[in-house]
Amino acid sequence: MAKTKAVKEEPLEKQLWKAADKLRKNIDAAEYKHVVLGLMFLKYISDAFEELHDRLKSGEGDLAGADPEDKDEYNAENVFFVPTESRWSHLVAQAKQPDIGTYVDAAMDAIEKENPSLKGVLPKVYARQNLDPTSLGELIDLIGNIALGDAKARSADVLGHVFEYFLGEFALAEGxxxxxxxxxxxxxxxxxxxxxxxxxxxxxxxxxxxxxxxxxxxxxxxxxxxxxxxxxxxxxxxxxxxxxxxxxxxxxxxxxxxxxxxxxxxxxxxxxxxxxxxxxxxxxxxxxxxxxxxxxxxxxxxxxxxxxxxxxxxxxxxxxxxxxxxxxxxxxxxxxxxxxxxxxxxxxxxxxxxxxxxxxxxxxxxxxxxxxxxxxxxxxxxxxxxxxxxxxxxxxxxxxxxxxxxxxxxxxxxxxxxxxxxxxxxxxxxxxxxxxxxxxxxxxxxxxxxxxxxxxxxxxxxxxxxxxxxGLPDEADDFNFPERFAALKAKFEAQLQEEAALNQAIVESLARVKL
The missing domain is CATH 3.40.50.150 (Vaccinia Virus protein VP39)
Structure with missing residues (x-):
């Protein structure tokens, strides 16, 4: 019986990129990067907020008697305060709504108002007509699954890694x-x-x-x-x-x-x-x-x-x-x-x-x-x-x-x-x-x-x-010109043949076009 070769699973960031890129549709990469990376950032600060919120709510140790809705508690821990309407769980609940873009823009605006250091930083581009609300909802679901099952502290590392990977991929897409x-x-x-x-x-x-x-x-x-x-x-x-x-x-x-x-x-x-x-x-x-x-x-x-x-x-x-x-x-x-x-x-x-x-x-x-x-x-x-x-x-x-x-x-x-x-x-x-x-x-x-x-x-x-x-490396002294020239000549001839085949394919394709 023939052995089947195990298929190596793609890294998480590559899977996410392919899925996110599929949802891009007709949006230019330069514009789409702000849509995706803005949502990733929102997920990150929401996760960090929720982790501290849970600890404040449980009131263990030094946090006994703390108010989980007190903004000062979050400032003390260098965590962004996320108001209710901006929390990831709230957006997920609205993800299937036709006006989800308006909800996301409002969430970004509310976060900036609560956190002066983020003023003018977050994108408010989600209600634009060229952004399909169904695709946006699917993108929210996709990003919501990043680091799902990990501890919230661990999710920050995963999100940071994915954010960096996406920056590189968007740069490639934009050329x-x-x-x-x-x-x-x-x-x-x-x-x-x-x-x-x-x-x-x-x-x-x-x-x-x-x-x-x-x-x-x-x-x-x-x-x-x-x-x-x-x-x-x-x-x-x-x-x-x-x-x-x-x-x-x-x-x-x-x-x-x-x-x-x-x-x-x-x-x-x-x-x-x-x-x-x-x-x-x-x-x-x-x-x-x-x-x-x-x-x-x-x-x-x-x-x-x-x-x-x-x-x-x-x-x-x-x-x-x-x-x-x-x-x-x-x-x-x-x-x-x-x-x-x-x-x-x-x-x-x-x-x-x-x-x-x-x-x-x-x-x-x-x-x-x-x-x-x-x-x-x-x-x-x-x-x-x-x-x-x-x-x-x-x-x-x-x-x-x-x-x-x-x-x-x-x-x-x-x-x-x-x-x-x-x-x-x-x-x-x-x-x-x-x-x-x-x-x-x-x-x-x-x-x-x-x-x-x-x-x-x-x-x-x-x-x-x-x-x-x-200078030149030592092996350059042993340079074999006839051998190198023959290899380059063969490579060039192969490229000419490939070019001829491509040109022929183009001619045949054009011939099939009905005007």
Whole structure:
């Protein structure tokens, strides 16, 4: 008798995504994400409220005599107060009503009125005509089953994980626009693992949906640190993205009171003017040409030179440097062009960051296809204040820069998108950690990493492309050109055949169309 192969059940978050996406119907992904994520957030705060409500009602121990409807009891426990008409059980009871959308909007409005920190955060989009009430009711039932059967405290972890997964899936569905609010998880993990933000102030002045903060908190938890040892500061110029960040952080129990929104953005209206951060983790938009540079000439932040009005890359770099504490360190994503550009004084600014500021600690060249919204090649910049003699100069390699070429790492998760594996992240992060200690465990690896004296970088005109310094891997010496050419030729011929077959199929399909 033939054995049947066991079918591996899909993870919960994938099952939920497929079901939620099926209910989307004709609604644009950019709009639908607020519908779904808003309901998820409502479920989370309702679960947290109900758990404390039950404990207050039972009146055990320190809670003896407490009033379960007293808002102050919830404030004391950092739990959002959820009025009766906003509780999940109330919405479930109305889920089959034709005006369920009106009920949900009213629930969101009531929560904002009871919780000032949520004012302007929650979506009120559920009564719109393009949102079918039957599908909305089914979506409420679907989200209501997340973590069903788990303890309510456990449900917060499950909901947080699903919320994060859905953010990524919506970003994929939106494509180019999705990258504006979401940095791929593997890049966030790499930045956080390299920086190791155990204690201090963590700042992201272009924070999107808050992924850098969530990952920082995860890192502390995974390394048995204390969550209260870090505090987060952020700014976002897109209000709908800021709302996502506030919900994303709240669902993780992270204090987002210092995550600010204003329409002008970090350059024109810095929400944290006096902040000196211990860690800066950021993924600013690449090569922005319209950043109000002309209005900011002579700004105090441009210590190493005025950035060109047509490209914000070096404005961002100097904004980060300005906000670093005397022992602070920044890890940021930038378009690869910033490593070599000499346009409009960019080369001079890069030179001064190295020669005068002695700030550049490490450069990582990333593989392509990591980003959802752009095919522009990117790299990571790490800037460290402890290299400077003004701050004690106690960095063991203050006269060297570490270059890492990670272009050959990562694996494809679909035809257009690549991600770094856990092993890739550990390889890069451990290389950096070994390098910045003085215990002698670091070694150059041809084709991957090299510790380069600043004098050598100066000889190459302060170009920071890792490939210039790490060389080719040893196996490149054994490159078999005839064999490689034959393989590429065969692959190309197969692609031509596939193209011809597809073209023929299109012609046949068109021939069957009746006009």
């Amino acid at each position: 180019k626009q999705g990258g504006q609010f979401y940095t791929p998880r593997s890049i966030v993990e790499l930045l956080v693992n390299m920086l190791e933000p155990y204690k201090g102030r963590v700042f992201d002045p272009c924070c999107g949906s808050g992924g850098m903060f969530v990952q920082s908190e995860k890192f502390v938890e995974e390394h048995q640190g204390r969550i209260n040892d870090i505090s987060i500061y952020g700014q976002e110029s897109n209000q709908t993205t800021w709302r996502l960040a506030k919900m994303n952080l709240a669902i993780r129990g992270i204090d987002s009171s210092q995550v600010k929104w204003n329409n002008e953005g970090s350059f024109l209206n810095d929400a944290h003017k006096d902040l000196k951060a211990d860690f800066i983790i950021a993924n600013p938009p690449f090569n922005v040409s319209d950043w109000s540079g002309e209005q900011l000439r002579g700004d105090a932040r441009w210590q190493y030179g005025t950035p060109p009005a047509g490209n914000a890359n070096f404005a961002w770099l100097q904004h980060f440097v300005y906000h670093l504490s005397p022992t602070g360190i920044a890890g940021v994503v930038l378009a690869k062009g910033a490593l070599t550009s000499k346009t409009s004084g960019e080369g001079d600014i890069r030179k001064k960051l190295i020669a005068e500021g002695n700030l550049i600690d490490c450069i990582v060249n990333l593989p392509g296809k990591l980003f959802l919204n752009t095919q522009i090649p990117a790299g990571l910049w790490f800037m460290n204040r402890t290299r400077s003699t003004q701050n004690g100069g106690n960095h063991p390699r203050k006269n060297q820069i570490l270059f890492i070429d990670a272009r050959n790492l990562g694996h494809l998760i679909n035809r257009r998108t690549l991600e770094l594996t856990h092993e890739d992240i550990q390889q890069i992060a451990s290389t950096y950690h070994a390098w910045r200690t003085d215990e002698g465990s670091y070694e150059d690896i041809k084709g991957f990493c090299a510790s380069v004296p600043v004098e050598r970088v100066a000889e190459l005109d302060y170009v920071l492309t890792p490939g210039r310094y790490v």
